[in-house]
Amino acid sequence: MIKSVVSKEYQSLQKEIAALQEKWKQLIDPETVKPNLDKAAMSAGVPAAALTAINFEIPLFLQWIEEINAILVKSNPELEKKLESISSLLNNEIAIRWIEEAFACNHDYFARFALENGLDEWVPHFLAETAIRPYLQLIAEKVQTAVDLAVPGAGCPVCGEPVRLAALEDEGKKVIHCSRCQARWNAKRLECSHCGNEDHKTIQFIQIEGDAVSQIQVCEQCNGYIKIIDTRQYIEKPSAAMLDLNSIHFDFIAQENGYYAVGERKKEGVS
Amino acid sequence: MTKYVKYVDVTKCDGCRACMVACKNWNDLPAEPTDFLGSVQSHAKTTADTWNVLQYIEHENGKGDLEYLFRHSSCFHCTDAACEKVCPENAISYTKYGSVVIDQDKCVGCGYCVQNCPFEVISLKTYKDKNGKEYRKSHKCTMCTDRLEEGLQPACVTTCHTGAMEFGSKEAMLPKADKRLSEIKGRFPNANIYNPQGVGGTHTVYVLAEKPSVYGLPENPRVPASAIAWKDYAQPIGKMMLGATTMALVGAFVTNRLFNKEGRSESQDGGGSHE
Numbered sequence: 389m390i391k392s393v394v395s396k397e398y399q400s401l402q403k404e405i406a407a408l409q410e411k412w413k414q415l416i417d418p419e420t421v422k423p424n425l426d427k428a429a430m431s432a433g434v435p436a437a438a439l440t441a442i443n444f445e446i447p448l449f450l451q452w453i454e455e456i457n458a459i460l461v462k463s464n465p466e467l468e469k470k471l472e473s474i475s476s477l478l479n480n481e482i483a484i485r486w487i488e489e490a491f492a493c494n495h496d497y498f499a500r501f502a503l504e505n506g507l508d509e510w511v512p513h514f515l516a517e518t519a520i521r522p523y524l525q526l527i528a529e530k531v532q533t534a535v536d537l538a539v540p541g542a543g544c545p546v547c548g549e550p551v552r553l554a555a556l557e558d559e560g561k562k563v564i565h566c567s568r569c570q571a572r573w574n575a576k577r578l579e580c581s582h583c584g585n586e587d588h589k590t591i592q593f594i595q596i597e598g599d600a601v602s603q604i605q606v607c608e609q610c611n612g613y614i615k616i617i618d619t620r621q622y623i624e625k626p627s628a629a630m631l632d633l634n635s636i637h638f639d640f641i642a643q644e645n646g647y648y649a650v651g652e653r654k655k656e657g658v659s
Numbered sequence: 660m661t662k663y664v665k666y667v668d669v670t671k672c673d674g675c676r677a678c679m680v681a682c683k684n685w686n687d688l689p690a691e692p693t694d695f696l697g698s699v700q701s702h703a704k705t706t707a708d709t710w711n712v713l714q715y716i717e718h719e720n721g722k723g724d725l726e727y728l729f730r731h732s733s734c735f736h737c738t739d740a741a742c743e744k745v746c747p748e749n750a751i752s753y754t755k756y757g758s759v760v761i762d763q764d765k766c767v768g769c770g771y772c773v774q775n776c777p778f779e780v781i782s783l784k785t786y787k788d789k790n791g792k793e794y795r796k797s798h799k800c801t802m803c804t805d806r807l808e809e810g811l812q813p814a815c816v817t818t819c820h821t822g823a824m825e826f827g828s829k830e831a832m833l834p835k836a837d838k839r840l841s842e843i844k845g846r847f848p849n850a851n852i853y854n855p856q857g858v859g860g861t862h863t864v865y866v867l868a869e870k871p872s873v874y875g876l877p878e879n880p881r882v883p884a885s886a887i888a889w890k891d892y893a894q895p896i897g898k899m900m901l902g903a904t905t906m907a908l909v910g911a912f913v914t915n916r917l918f919n920k921e922g923r924s925e926s927q928d929g930g931g932s933h934e
Contacts, residue, residue, distance in 0.1 A: 600685075600806075600811070620817065621806075621812055621817045622810055622811060623663070623810055623811065623826060623827065626810075
């Protein structure tokens, strides 16, 4: 593995969580997830997850939250105090609300929930997000063949997550990977995924000396950036989530240089 | 630990030499201008500053047709490496990936490895220290062990645009070689897999279009018996049991044998026995 700024312990915690999510995904009855692929809506940038009817199994969701708590406490026993009140707080009603708000990425709701219940701010959103991902990943699996390209600016065509990671594969094809739902789709090498800019003069690449595989593509039109990693050089290809995690120093570099994970503004006269 | 193999299918190579450039680039090796050698080939063989060389061979096949053969040549990373056996300073070692590397700090430039490599891929380079005194170090391909440590493939493999080189676990690469061999037998009846067992197999495995000798490779390379005697018997026994004088005699004998390699048995005037 490429030298990473992320500690070994945190990497293995993330791997454990990913393995759990994979296990949970197998537990979901595929019949409860019914994507309704509306071509017109998708070509307008509506994520497939928003067009999917899901019949959530609340007991599973609650059980998953318990399991995440268990591995968090195992990796850091100090968290036990902070997490022990969760199971008493959660009931069916709140679980449904959590699922809805996590789908909508409503961070304000979770921040408020944490404040009202005396929890650390990160706790409710992290738990809810971790526990809905198996559903997102199942949707991505089901619709993958229908997802070839994305609408610039609309984020992941499956879950709506902003684009931040692309891999170079095969003969140099740029494939964007969503580290949230594991969907992947093709993109033009010279195109900003945030604003659709294709002007080579305003698309730049930032590289770090000594790192032969990674670069940051930045767009001077919208000030957005994405990380591009040449996975052809790897002996074994790491998962998108691990690539994203281990290249987190690139996010710092990009953001310190004034670029954003979501493109911000559009200059006039650019389509 | 998985042992890796660099799989080279010479029949897919188009002779672009990008592997040579990628190697120089990654390993920071200086350019080495050469004279015209009578063919497109740039260097006669690998050197201390050129760790891989693309061979261009004009070969007349059985039907009287000209075959233009290419081969990416570099260290084979033998499983039983003669260089490792003969190194008196233990400067040459195996890595957990299967590659064979030289520790430049330990190397004293004696040249035994150069003499004993069955594939002639190790070379000495002469340096000058700050007092103007000359010293030598031996160099060869490392299979980009520094890249392997980071989970990356060797630079030459990464850059190969025809897919003539692939990199992966031994278990994954050897079946690929078998499959490819069966595909090309019609076009190249003499095709073969070069993974010589005389040196315990290698970590660079070739699919060759013609017999190894056409490429200047030994048909059945071996670790010289004297090299085994030196490393496996004389050194440990000598250090444990024998007196200094006896050890010197054995050492001298073995050293003498090392330089009397098969096919170059020129007399060693004033050789090791007078040490």
